[in-house]
Amino acid sequence: MDIQEKVETDILRAIAECYPGQSAVVQLSPTKKEFEGQYTFVTFPLTKVLRQAPAQIGQTIGAWLLENSAVVSAFNVVQGFLNISIADAAWVAVLNDIAGNPDFGTLPKKGETVMVEFASPNTNKPLHLGHLRNIFLGDSVSRILKVNGYDVVKTCIVNDRGVHICKSMLAYQRFGDGETPGSSGLKGDHLIGKYYVLFDKAYKAQVEEMVAAGTPKEEAEKQAPLMQEVQQMLRQWEQGDSETVSLWRKLNNWVYAGFDATYKSIGTSFDKTYYESNTYLLGKEVVEEGLQKGVFYKKEDNSVWIDLTAEGLDHKLVLRSDGTSVYITQDLGTTDLKDHDFHTNRQIWVVGNEQDYHFNVLFAILRRLGREYSHGLYHLSYGMVDLPTGKMKSREGTVVDADDLIEETTNAASAAADEAAKGKLDQFSEMEKSALFQMLGLGALKYYLLKVDPQKRMQFNPEESVDLHGNTGPYIQYVHARIRSILRKAAEMDIVLSDTVEAGQLDEVEQQLLFLLSQYPQRLAEAGADYAPSYIAQYAYELAKTFNQFYDKLSILKEANPLTLQTRLTMARVVGETIQRSMGLLGIEVPEKM
RNA sequence: GCAUUCGUAGCUCAAUUGGAUAGAGCACCUGACUACGGAUCAGGAGGUUUGGGGUUCGAAUCCCUACGAGUGCACCA
Numbered sequence: 001m002d003i004q005e006k007v008e009t010d011i012l013r014a015i016a017e018c019y020p021g022q023s024a025v026v027q028l029s030p031t032k033k034e035f036e037g038q039y040t041f042v043t044f045p046l047t048k049v050l051r052q053a054p055a056q057i058g059q060t061i062g063a064w065l066l067e068n069s070a071v072v073s074a075f076n077v078v079q080g081f082l083n084i085s086i087a088d089a090a091w092v093a094v095l096n097d098i099a100g101n102p103d104f105g106t107l108p109k110k111g112e113t114v115m116v117e118f119a120s121p122n123t124n125k126p127l128h129l130g131h132l133r134n135i136f137l138g139d140s141v142s143r144i145l146k147v148n149g150y151d152v153v154k155t156c157i158v159n160d161r162g163v164h165i166c167k168s169m170l171a172y173q174r175f176g177d178g179e180t181p182g183s184s185g186l187k188g189d190h191l192i193g194k195y196y197v198l199f200d201k202a203y204k205a206q207v208e209e210m211v212a213a214g215t216p217k218e219e220a221e222k223q224a225p226l227m228q229e230v231q232q233m234l235r236q237w238e239q240g241d242s243e244t245v246s247l248w249r250k251l252n253n254w255v256y257a258g259f260d261a262t263y264k265s266i267g268t269s270f271d272k273t274y275y276e277s278n279t280y281l282l283g284k285e286v287v288e289e290g291l292q293k294g295v296f297y298k299k300e301d302n303s304v305w306i307d308l309t310a311e312g313l314d315h316k317l318v319l320r321s322d323g324t325s326v327y328i329t330q331d332l333g334t335t336d337l338k339d340h341d342f343h344t345n346r347q348i349w350v351v352g353n354e355q356d357y358h359f360n361v362l363f364a365i366l367r368r369l370g371r372e373y374s375h376g377l378y379h380l381s382y383g384m385v386d387l388p389t390g391k392m393k394s395r396e397g398t399v400v401d402a403d404d405l406i407e408e409t410t411n412a413a414s415a416a417a418d419e420a421a422k423g424k425l426d427q428f429s430e431m432e433k434s435a436l437f438q439m440l441g442l443g444a445l446k447y448y449l450l451k452v453d454p455q456k457r458m459q460f461n462p463e464e465s466v467d468l469h470g471n472t473g474p475y476i477q478y479v480h481a482r483i484r485s486i487l488r489k490a491a492e493m494d495i496v497l498s499d500t501v502e503a504g505q506l507d508e509v510e511q512q513l514l515f516l517l518s519q520y521p522q523r524l525a526e527a528g529a530d531y532a533p534s535y536i537a538q539y540a541y542e543l544a545k546t547f548n549q550f551y552d553k554l555s556i557l558k559e560a561n562p563l564t565l566q567t568r569l570t571m572a573r574v575v576g577e578t579i580q581r582s583m584g585l586l587g588i589e590v591p592e593k594m
Numbered sequence: 595g596c597a598u599u600c601g602u603a604g605c606u607c608a609a610u611u612g613g614a615u616a617g618a619g620c621a622c623c624u625g626a627c628u629a630c631g632g633a634u635c636a637g638g639a640g641g642u643u644u645g646g647g648g649u650u651c652g653a654a655u656c657c658c659u660a661c662g663a664g665u666g667c668a669c670c671a
Contacts, residue, residue, distance in 0.1 A: 029610065042613055044651060054651080080651080081614060122671090162671065276671095303669060312597090320669040327671050356598065357666050383599085384664080391664090420633040452607065455599075457664065459606065468633055470619040471607080478633050485631055493630095519610095526610075538608070541618085548634060557630040572630095594633075 003094055003518055004028055006071055007039055007084060014064040019050050036076055037083030038515050044080045054080025091514040092503040092567065098517055099570050100499065105520050105581055110149040113342055116142045118350035120157045123255045124164040125193035127262055127402035129385050129392065129460060133449050136587060137382060138350040139268040140450055140533035143585045148528035153342050156270045157334065160252050161277040166233045168192045169247055170226065171199035181254050187261060187403065188254030202226060262403055266442065267587055274334065282333025287319045295368045311364045331362050339373045346376035348531065353381040380531050383457035412466040413441035420468060421594065436591055440474050441466065443588045447473030450586050451537040471541050473588055476579060479544040480590040483576035486556060490569055493557065501567040509550045513571060516543050520578055533586055540582035547575050
């Protein structure tokens, strides 16, 4: 039995008995630490219904609870706030519940399928810092939804066709000289990125030359020979020209291998990958359907539109006058396809907030078309990542490459961790050490990017991101290592953990720790409902910090009273497991030793 | 210009969705190691929540307004 629910139902009973005929919505909040108690009930909203002063209502309900509730041990009323203390025996019962439940924090199966789309890169350049925020978010949200009881399908839509990849292809054809990832020692995605940059350089030079010769800039950008050739190449690709297609295939495969290496290094994967080269023609039959249903209308020039002014949006083109698709046409078709493939109850897109409007339009259209799944569509929109020096701009070369960043982060974390370990890792092999440092570096990076509310634009400070102290991944990882060390030591001392512990008197910090543990399922549910890894990050930090306070204030293995020792050791074990679970939801591993 | 998101300590972020005296970390200052792991803990200082109005028992949160920042407004993707 969840202790908070118990108190809430007891308050409802109190209201029913003390104020016959009245009822209210009861919601508890944690008590602020300067007051005594663990749960606070705010009585102000009841004053009108019950026609009594807030403090008096608090007093009445508090007294009733003390008399009749099995879990309430004390109460105090400050202004209209009723602060409730929970009996130590009830806390110990909570601990026993959690300790005996191997599935603690895994919510029951819901029998619903959620598809989470993230990463979704273009194949003309390597991944960068912005992609990392995207991927960590998508990966973490997938994990959170899974333990919330959903069947989760992680998916990635690879934008593998179009002008951008033709640019790399053309530059490669022109300047490549048969270079391969093997011959250059470059990862495939980096190699192709190199040619994309080369194209851009050569193209710009051409445009400048033409402008200097008197061509207007806009005109020059269209007419430049390189751009013409790219357009030609795109047409050849669309016609299935075998030479073009085989070049395209070769280069894209290099890129995929590069991406896969990056995904592997950060510990993510996809259940299903869609390629735009297969899906870019989808959606035209949806347009037909919309016309038939009268949802879309056709203009004289044969272009097809939808009027979304009723939704506060605009008129939107869904098919060009020449009958070809636009971006949103394709998305209409792909969304249908995803639903067809997996019977989704929900579809989530992890995509930057510059596409907010696009998704509003997409969802509105699908609702108009009467898609059953349309009410489960959600755009998990996130803000850009800025550098201390300002925005990342690819033109100015200030983009932070993902692979470089991961390597630098790991190196920086290694140096700092090696220093901090003060010889504790002496018996580690070089392999063990490097695995540990990788775990810490990646933990620092992921935690840094995930602890912030996704919606907000955030700043990435390279030095702070590898910090081991304070509100960081490694701080939390450290607490886990510490707990494991205590448990190893207990085993060496032949202390056997009993299945259940007995109630004794608890210290304030122990009550606080148990309170936090009991909150885990609720936080998990909230994180799932709001698609918010930041809630979990915040929680893990609070739990780790509170454990450190507990550890500093009270003895565990040195405790003379064997019953108290059992209780504390069990608490340590459960906190360690809960930290491991929480961090696992962020895609962060925790070490046995560090 | 229109739409939209945001503005909280010197810096980076919280604030359980309208609740108490707005909390953490970093940086700064002071204290705690014959240690169950000091990669830690305790304490100090730091705020007119961008400004102004409103709604109510109560506002960082909701409404209006001004200012500042981002993003979007293609028969591009």
